[in-house]
Every structure is written in structure tokens, then in C-alpha cells.
Amino acid sequence: MVCDELLVSRVVGDIGWPPGDRPHAANRARRRHAAYAGHVTTPSPGWTDELARARLHVVTGKGGTGKTTAGAALALALAHGGRRVLLIEVEGRQGIAQLFGLPPLPYSEEHVTNVPGGGELRALAVDAEAALLEYLSMFYSLGFAGRTLRRMGAIEFATTLAPGLRDVLLTGKVKECVTRTDARGRHAYDAVVLDAPPTGRVVKFLDVTKAMADLAKVGPIREQSDGVVRLLHSGDTAVHLVALLEELPVRETLEAVEDLDSAELRPGAVLVNRVRPVRLPVAVADGAATGRVETDELMAGLRAAGLTPSPAVVEGLVDETVEHAIRVRSERQAMDQLAGADLPVLELPDRADGIGPGALHELAELLIEQGVR
Amino acid sequence: MSTPRVRPPGLDIDELLDDGDTRVVVCCGSGGVGKTTTAAALALRAAERGRRTVVLTIDPARRLAQSLGLRQLGNHPRRVALDDAPGELHAMMLDMRRTFDEMVLAHAGPERAQQILTNPFYQTISTSFSGTQEYMAMEKLAQLATEGGWDLIVVDTPPSRSALDFLDAPQRLSTVLDGKIIRLLSAPARAGGRGIARLVSTGFGLFAKAVSTIVGGQLLADASAFVQAFDSVFGGFRERARATYRLLRSPGTAFVVVAAPEPDALREAAYFVDRLATEQMPLAGLVLNRTHPVLAGLSGAGAQAAADTLTERGDAALAEAVLRLHADRVAVAEREKRLLAGFTTAHPEVPLIGVPALPTDVHDIAGLREIGHRLAGT
Numbered sequence: 130m131v132c133d134e135l136l137v138s139r140v141v142g143d144i145g146w147p148p149g150d151r152p153h154a155a156n157r158a159r160r161r162h163a164a165y166a167g168h169v170t171t172p173s174p175g176w177t178d179e180l181a182r183a184r185l186h187v188v189t190g191k192g193g194t195g196k197t198t199a200g201a202a203l204a205l206a207l208a209h210g211g212r213r214v215l216l217i218e219v220e221g222r223q224g225i226a227q228l229f230g231l232p233p234l235p236y237s238e239e240h241v242t243n244v245p246g247g248g249e250l251r252a253l254a255v256d257a258e259a260a261l262l263e264y265l266s267m268f269y270s271l272g273f274a275g276r277t278l279r280r281m282g283a284i285e286f287a288t289t290l291a292p293g294l295r296d297v298l299l300t301g302k303v304k305e306c307v308t309r310t311d312a313r314g315r316h317a318y319d320a321v322v323l324d325a326p327p328t329g330r331v332v333k334f335l336d337v338t339k340a341m342a343d344l345a346k347v348g349p350i351r352e353q354s355d356g357v358v359r360l361l362h363s364g365d366t367a368v369h370l371v372a373l374l375e376e377l378p379v380r381e382t383l384e385a386v387e388d389l390d391s392a393e394l395r396p397g398a399v400l401v402n403r404v405r406p407v408r409l410p411v412a413v414a415d416g417a418a419t420g421r422v423e424t425d426e427l428m429a430g431l432r433a434a435g436l437t438p439s440p441a442v443v444e445g446l447v448d449e450t451v452e453h454a455i456r457v458r459s460e461r462q463a464m465d466q467l468a469g470a471d472l473p474v475l476e477l478p479d480r481a482d483g484i485g486p487g488a489l490h491e492l493a494e495l496l497i498e499q500g501v502r
Numbered sequence: 503m504s505t506p507r508v509r510p511p512g513l514d515i516d517e518l519l520d521d522g523d524t525r526v527v528v529c530c531g532s533g534g535v536g537k538t539t540t541a542a543a544l545a546l547r548a549a550e551r552g553r554r555t556v557v558l559t560i561d562p563a564r565r566l567a568q569s570l571g572l573r574q575l576g577n578h579p580r581r582v583a584l585d586d587a588p589g590e591l592h593a594m595m596l597d598m599r600r601t602f603d604e605m606v607l608a609h610a611g612p613e614r615a616q617q618i619l620t621n622p623f624y625q626t627i628s629t630s631f632s633g634t635q636e637y638m639a640m641e642k643l644a645q646l647a648t649e650g651g652w653d654l655i656v657v658d659t660p661p662s663r664s665a666l667d668f669l670d671a672p673q674r675l676s677t678v679l680d681g682k683i684i685r686l687l688s689a690p691a692r693a694g695g696r697g698i699a700r701l702v703s704t705g706f707g708l709f710a711k712a713v714s715t716i717v718g719g720q721l722l723a724d725a726s727a728f729v730q731a732f733d734s735v736f737g738g739f740r741e742r743a744r745a746t747y748r749l750l751r752s753p754g755t756a757f758v759v760v761a762a763p764e765p766d767a768l769r770e771a772a773y774f775v776d777r778l779a780t781e782q783m784p785l786a787g788l789v790l791n792r793t794h795p796v797l798a799g800l801s802g803a804g805a806q807a808a809a810d811t812l813t814e815r816g817d818a819a820l821a822e823a824v825l826r827l828h829a830d831r832v833a834v835a836e837r838e839k840r841l842l843a844g845f846t847t848a849h850p851e852v853p854l855i856g857v858p859a860l861p862t863d864v865h866d867i868a869g870l871r872e873i874g875h876r877l878a879g880t
Contacts (some may be wrong), residue, residue, distance in 0.1 A: 300784020408827040430821020434808035445798025455861035
């Protein structure tokens with residue numbers, strides 16, 4: 130198939146280290162290339178054993194890259210094989226409800242869908258105000274005062290006074306969901322997927338240690354946040370980055386990986402979203418990107434297919450082809466840049482018909498094919 | 503698949519930019535739809551059509567910033583060199599901290615201003631409060647409108663969680679800074695006793711105690727000192743916010759809602775259109791960025807069938823690939839039309855213009871000029 134040619138050519142360019150040289154990077158590179166296994170034939174270790182062990186999957190990405198969609202697909206994929214998965218959102222957007230065609234989610238863990246193999250996906254929309262009241266009620270009996278405080282804007286005030294407080298409350302609730310166990314000590318959820326704030330804010334959001342520097346040095350919230358810090362910096366947590374094959378999302382992704390590294394948070398996989406099929410054979414694509422398309426050859430082929438196109442149609446087809454080739458070239462460059470992050474890369478295809486619940490299940494299947502487990 | 507045809511009026515960008523009564527254009531929309539690029543392209547086009555224009559960008563991509571000569575934060579407009587433009591283009595990037603500092607200096611005496619600027623709580627408010635960037639963008643707009651003698655000011659809006667944040671930010675900050683709650687919090691001994699605290703029951707005393715346990719006594723003391731110092735300049739701030747709000751509602755202002763053909767972006771755009779109507783703010787129309795119109799008059803199904811024929815024959819790889827990519831493009835265009843129809847059915851009166859996607863990112867003046875052509879439909 131023609132599209133494989135291009136995908137393979139993306140891969141060979143940077144595999145040429147001598148054996149033994151840069152073993153770590155080479156290892157990561159092998160994983161990375163295997164991410165294309167959906168298109169090629171080798172079984173895919175794109176999703177590493179480390180990632181398979183993670184219980185908290187944080188999903189971030191530049192605004193507009195589709196992180197909510199990617200996060201939901203990942204949550205569905207993880208729920209295969211009879212597992213219980215919780216998908217959490219924290220920005221008050223009700224993105225999960227919209228995606229699955231549900232009424233707005235309350236502040237409680239709601240059933241979303243069953244997953245083939247006996248698994249279940251639940252969802253939770255965490256609200257910072259509700260989390261603060263819930264939290265305070267564990268230590269103080271506020272009674273009816275909670276509602277009044279809310280109306281007065283006192284809670285917004287408290288979170289404004291210490292902006293880190295909001296993040297501590299939200300991540301604290303996430304941690305509670307990840308670590309909750311039943312009477313027999315079994316985890317309530319096998320995996321938790323967090324639809325996190327976008328890349329520009331995510332490190333600040335997750336860097337609870339720093340947020341706590343502004344807050345009280347003792348007391349219950351301090352103890353809770355120490356637990357949050359331990360979870361977020363442990364092998365139980367991976368931070369996945371959703372990117373598009375465009376310049377800005379790629380740059381933000383690479384910057385976020387650096388920021389995560391310096392905050393000692395663990396980058397997981399790069400989920401490349403809305404990957405469109407590459408249609409042109411390599412030999413044609415390079416020329417077409419500079420505006421050269423063999424019009425005679427094209428005409429002959431169209432006639433062979435029984436078409437008798439007008440010159441205007443042929444001209445339009447050539448224009449579309451050139452645009453496609455230019456896009457493919459810049460996407461290839463974007464993919465090469467992403468490879469610099471040395472992380473597993475998984476692909477989600479563009480859905481020309483849009484994203485509904487059915488499409489989400491298909492995206493989940495594709496993630497499983499690429500190794501998600 | 504056929505789509506219900508709603509024919510909304512076209513958005514005439516050149517008419518908008520050429521109209522001497524248009525003084526302010528605000529580009530708003532959700533994150534990642536190309537607001538900054540649209541704002542810069544509109545400003546460039548206005549300058550090249552003879553107007554003395556300034557564009558206020560919030561957080562431009564690095565290469566776009568460079569092409570506009572915005573290598574560093576200046577917080578004041580700089581002229582962008584253009585060949586043979588009858589007008590002028592100036593550009594600036596918002597420095598939210600400096601804008602806030604300048605505002606404090608303008609409204610407080612020198613001594614009071616020092617007290618405010620050195621208070622640790624001010625550092626928090628001026629850099630981390632989630633509405634500060636939006637508020638300062640509007641403040642900067644107000645400054646440009648009163649000071650620069652500009653024909654036209656084009657404003658980009660911050661990449662907020664919600665596109666509406668910049669309308670609400672001044673109000674939210676006012677709530678925080680107007681001092682009632684902080685006075686209650688910083689005097690927990692009185693809470694539950696006399697005055698306003700009685701109204702909110704003893705729960706507030708507990709709340710104050712809880713908050714001070716959580717945020718620590720020092721922060722609360724800083725905040726209290728800050729609010730007291732700020733009290734004197736607060737009237738000036740509030741008056742300023744009201745003036746900006748009036749400016750946004752004046753007939754010289756035009757809101758351009760920017761969206762991409764994606765469900766989230768269009769949903770935000772629809773919210774925004776409703777909100778502008780509620781606030782009686784003047785909407786110029788919707789710019790739908792990055793569309794993929796079909797360039798060749800051949801049906802998707804026809805192209806697909808012809809490509810299948812060629813696959814069987816196996817001797818016309820080029821034509822086969824071209825037909826398949828055309829069929830992809832038809833499918834994408836159909837989806838975009840369907841999504842747009844959802845918007846236009848609910849808002850048939852909103853003028854709109856589609857801007858076909860460029861195959862690569864825009865980061866120079868030539869690219870902005872091309873976007874300008876597409877915005878104007880030329």
C-alpha cells in the first residue's frame with residue numbers, strides 16, 4: 130500500500146545508529162517505530178511495560194488538539210479485558226458528557242458505558258468548589274454554611290488567595306480515586322484517566338509540591354498533598370501528550386516534555402491525533418509538494434477509469450494534490466521533530482465523519498492494536 | 503449526503519476594515535482556532551488599505567512574533583516595516599504584569615503604590631489569578647483607545663478556558679478585591695459576633711478558621727494588608743473597568759468570533775454569539791478558519807468508484823492516489839458543512855466567512871497577507 134511507503138520512509142531516516150551506540154535512545158526509538166505497527170506487521174511494543182503498569186494516566190495537549198477525545202479513547206482501551214476505569218475531568222467543561230452524548234455530569238462517579246469483555250467505564254467531573262466543601266466537611270461541620278459560602282463567592286476567594294489550592298484540591302480528589310480500595314483491599318479502579326489542563330498549564334497543575342510552598346506548612350491538607358506528590362511522581366503515573374502533526378502543537382509537546390522532565394514528572398506516550406491518510410506514492414509526493422504533477426499521466430489514468438473530466442476538474446484535482454503533498458511534507462517534518470522526544474508514539478486517525486460514541490470505541494480498538502493494555 | 507442549506511449572509515471583511523467608524527475589532531473564540539493569526543492578518547490588511555492600525559496580541563507563536571518584530575515584550579506598540587503600505591501597522595504583545603503595575607502606579611500615590619507593589623499577595627494576584635490576563639488585555643485596549651490616536655485597534659483575546667472569560671474577568675477580580683470577604687477572613691475573632699458575619703451564620707467563623715489553617719496565617723495577613731492598601735485605588739480600577747465595558751458596547755467596536763470547523767470550537771462560538779447578544783455588544787460575524795473546500799467538481803462516491811476500478815487494473819497509481827485523496831477531501835468538506843449547518847441553523851443571522859486552510863503554518867508577513875486575502879474572499 131502506498132501509505133506504508135511513506136510511513137516506512139519516516140522511520141528509516143533516524144535508525145542509523147551503530148549497534149550498541151546510544152542504547153537507551155535506540156531502545157526508545159525502537160519502541161517509537163513500533164508505534165506504526167498498526168500499519169506494518171510486527172507486534173507493537175509501542176505501549177511499554179512501564180506504561181502498562183501505570184494506574185493514573187494523565188492526558189494533556191495544546192488547546193484544540195483533541196485531548197478529551199484522545200483521553201476518552203484511551204480510557205475505553207484500558208477498560209478492555211474486564212477492567213474498571215474512571216475518566217476524570219477537572220476544568221468544568223463537561224467535555225466527557227458532550228463526547229458520549231450524556232446529560233451534564235454531576236460531582237459523582239457515573240456509569241458511562243460497558244466495554245466488551247466485562248469492563249466498565251465511569252466518569253467524574255470534579256469541581257473545585259465541591260471538592261473544597263467535601264474536604265472541609267471531613268474536618269469541620271459546616272452544616273448549611275457551605276451553600277452560603279458558595280453564594281458569597283467565599284470559596285472562589287479562598288482559591289484566589291492561594292491559586293495552588295485549587296490544583297491541590299483537584300489532584301487530591303484524583304488521588305483519592307486512584308488509591309481507593311474496597312473492604313478486601315482491592316483497588317476501586319484498575320486505571321484512572323485524567324483529562325488534565327492543556328500543556329501550557331499542566332506542569333503547574335501537577336507540581337503540587339510547588340503549590341504547597343505557598344500554603345500552610347502543617348495541617349490536614351499538607352498531609353493529603355504529600356500523598357498526592359508521592360503518587361504523581363511514582364511509577365503509577367504517566368503523563369501522555371496529545372499532539373497534531375502541526376508546528377505549534379509539536380513545539381508545545383516538546384516543551385511540555387522538557388518541563389515534565391525538570392519537574393520530575395514522567396512523560397508517557399505521545400498520542401498523535403487526527404492523522405490523515407497519506408495517499409501519494411513517495412516519488413510523486415516530493416515533486417507534487419513543489420507544484421509538479423504529471424498532468425498527462427493523470428489524464429490517462431482518469432480516462433482509464435472511465436472518466437472524462439473537464440480541464441477545470443483536472444486543474445482542481447491537481448491543486449488538491451499539491452496541497453496534500455505540501456501538507457504531507459510538513460507532517461513528516463513534524464513527526465521527525467516529535468521523534469526527538471524519545472517517547473512511544475501512538476496514532477489516532479482523523480475521522481472525516483466526526484467523533485461519536487461509536488467512533489470512540491473504534492479509536493480505542495486502534496490504541497489496543499498499537500499496544501495499549 | 504445532503505445537508506440542509508442555510509444561506510447566512512457573507513461577512514464582508516473589507517467593508518468592516520474600511521469603515522472609518524470601525525475603531526476596535528476584537529477577535530475571540532476558543533483556544534487553537536487561529537485567533538492570533540486572524541487578528542494579525544486583519545490588522546495587516548487594514549494597514550495595507552490605508553488605516554493607521556495597531557494589533558494587540560496576547561501570546562503569539564514565536565515565529566509569528568518575530569515576523570511582527572516582537573522579539574521582546576515591550577508592552578508598547580512598535581511599528582512593523584511594510585513596503586508601500588498607505589497605512590501603518592504597529593504591533594505589541596501584552597505584558598500582563600507590567601500593565602498591572604502601571605495601572606497601580608496611575609491610580610495610587612507613589613507611597614501607596616510601593617506598598618501595593620511590594621506586597622507578596624500582589625505578586626500572586628498580578629501573575630497567577632486566572633482572570634488577570636483577560637483583565638489586563640481589556641485594560642491595555644482601553645489605554646490604546648484613549649492614548650494612541652489609532653484609526654483601528656485589533657485585539658486578540660487570551661487562550662482562556664472559556665472564550666467568555668475576558669468579559670467576566672474584571673467583575674471576578676472586583677469581587678475578590680472589594681474587601682468584604684477578606685475583612686471577614688482576617689478578623690475571625692469577630693465573625694459569629696457582630697456585624698455582617700451574623701448574616702452568614704457561625705459557619706463563616708469555621709470557614710475562616712479552615713481557610714487560615716489551609717492557606718496559613720501569613721498569607722492571610724498579607725492579603726489583608728494588600729486589600730487595605732488597595733482600597734484607595736479600587737474606585738479608580740472599577741471606574742476603568744466600567745469605561746472598558748462601555749467601549750466594548752459602543753458602535754465603533756466589532757466582535758469577530760473565530761472558530762475552526764470542529765464541534766468544540768463551534769459550540770464555544772455559539773455560546774459567544776449568544777452572550778454578545780445578551781450584553782448588547784456588536785457582533786460583526788463569524789470567521790470559520792481552516793476549511794477544506796472541494797476544488798474539483800467530482801463527487802466523492804464517483805472518485806471512490808473510479809479509484810477502485812484503477813486498483814483492479816493496477817496500472818495508474820497516480821490517478822488512483824489523486825482520486826482517493828479527492829474522495830477524502832470531499833468527506834472532510836461534507837463534515838465541515840454539516841458542523842457549520844448546526845451553527846447556522848441556530849444563528850441564521852450571523853454573517854460568516856470561511857477561510858480555506860493553508861497547507862502549512864503562517865509565520866511571515868506574506869502568509870498573513872494571504873490569510874487576509876482569504877478573509878476578504880479575494
